[in-house]
Amino acid sequence: MTRPGLVVVDKPAGITSHGVVARVRRLVGTRKVGHAGTLDPMATGVLVLGVDRATRLLGHLMLTEKGYDATIRLGVATTTDDAEGEVTATAVASHLDEATVRAALAEFVGDIEQVPTAVSAIKVDGKRAYQRVRDGEEVALVARPVTIHSLDVHDVRPSGQPGEHLDVDVSLRCSSGTYVRAVARDLGAALGVGGHLTALRRTAVGPYGLDVARTLEELEEDPSVLPLAVAARAAFPALDLDAADAGHVRVGRALEVPLAGLTGLFDPDGEFLALYEPRDGLARPVAVFV
Numbered sequence: 001m002t003r004p005g006l007v008v009v010d011k012p013a014g015i016t017s018h019g020v021v022a023r024v025r026r027l028v029g030t031r032k033v034g035h036a037g038t039l040d041p042m043a044t045g046v047l048v049l050g051v052d053r054a055t056r057l058l059g060h061l062m063l064t065e066k067g068y069d070a071t072i073r074l075g076v077a078t079t080t081d082d083a084e085g086e087v088t089a090t091a092v093a094s095h096l097d098e099a100t101v102r103a104a105l106a107e108f109v110g111d112i113e114q115v116p117t118a119v120s121a122i123k124v125d126g127k128r129a130y131q132r133v134r135d136g137e138e139v140a141l142v143a144r145p146v147t148i149h150s151l152d153v154h155d156v157r158p159s160g161q162p163g164e165h166l167d168v169d170v171s172l173r174c175s176s177g178t179y180v181r182a183v184a185r186d187l188g189a190a191l192g193v194g195g196h197l198t199a200l201r202r203t204a205v206g207p208y209g210l211d212v213a214r215t216l217e218e219l220e221e222d223p224s225v226l227p228l229a230v231a232a233r234a235a236f237p238a239l240d241l242d243a244a245d246a247g248h249v250r251v252g253r254a255l256e257v258p259l260a261g262l263t264g265l266f267d268p269d270g271e272f273l274a275l276y277e278p279r280d281g282l283a284r285p286v287a288v289f290v
Contacts, residue, residue: 004052005225010213011039011047011202023216024049027223036061036205037176038121042084045069045202046213054228056287060262060275061235064206065149067173070197072184074101075165077194081117081181091193092164098156101168104190108183109151113143117181147175148183167198207234228289229272232264236275240266249273250290254282262286 007028011020017038025033034055036048045068050058075093078085118139121128151172159167168187172180181197188195203210212226232238237260245255246267252274259278267273274288 003225004054004228005050006054006057006208006228006231007033007049007051007219007223007225008208008213009047009049009219010210010215011044012216013042013044016041017047020047020216021049024051024219024223027219028225034058037066039202040082040084040200042082043200043202045200046205046208046210047202048205048208051225053289054225054231056289057228057232057235057275060287061206063176064235065173065175065204066178066202066206067171067204067209068180069169069171069199069201069203070180070184071199072168072170072187072195073159073165073198074168074188074191074195075160075193076196077185077188078196079118080196081179081185082197082200085196089194090165093166093191093193094158094164096166096191096193098153100191101156101166101187102153104187105151105153105168105170107190108186109148111145111147114146114179114182114186115143116141117179117185120179144177146178148178149173149175171203173204229266229270232272232275233266236262236264238264238266239276240270241268241273243268246273249276249285249288252285252288254284257283259283 007024009020017035021033021035025031028051032052032055034050036058039047048061075091076087077089078087116122151170154169156166156168159165180200184195184197248255249265262275262277265273265276273290275286276283277286
């Protein structure tokens with residue numbers, strides 16, 4: 001029987017997130033595998049998968065902070081805001097110095113309103129935005145609030161021939177729902193030269209980073225999962241219960257225990273029981289896993 005838990009994959013370029021899910025389904029021997037947020041085919045890095053009842057944990061993990069390394073090319077705009085799209089405009093960007101680029105990127109840090117990229121998976125009247133774009137439709141998405149907690153610039157260098165564009169290497173930590181491609185697009189627009197993403201590597205989803213991620217080749221050798229209890233303790237504050245309260249949690253009853261926020265509850269043997277949150281003066285269930 002498949003053990004419930006998480007599989008943290010270091011996704012390679014050139015494969016869809018759904019393709020990774022299909023590979024892991026075969027390796028762990030169950031169709032009950034889901035992901036906590038997709039990565040584009042060109043992107044690499046951390047893809048968190050849930051196996052068996054751990055799939056119910058994924059919706060809560062999707063709301064956590066994410067980390068990325070990215071390369072932005074200034075001077076070229078594309079239909080998809082990344083290197084997979086068709087070029088729509090070019091401009092000379094070599095007149096921009098590093099200080100100007102850094103100052104422009106600093107404006108993106110904090111709580112901002114961001115228009116998602118048109119080829120996102122957001123539904124417009126029941127149809128994915130990217131599908132509407134592929135069908136030749138014009139897509140206008142509404143700006144939504146996101147938070148970029150930090151944005152560090154590592155390098156600004158000439159690119160293209162004869163060096164008329166600029167490549168900018170950055171690292172950022174951001175809220176769920178932030179589109180790094182949109183940051184590249186908006187940076188180019190702010191500087192008046194256009195921009196798009198040429199490389200993207202997700203370095204973390206919540207507490208799960210590249211240090212615990214495994215390649216598909218490594219998973220072929222050892223398809224073991226991160227146990228559900230270990231995964232929950234890493235992602236959420238934990239509260240260990242006595243046997244009486246554990247019994248109440250197993251049937252979803254509210255508890256008179258203080259919680260600061262969404263918390264993982266565990267029985268005396270360390271089994272992960274549920275996620276609870278403070279509500280109306282009591283600790284109440286969000287999701288019970290037993």
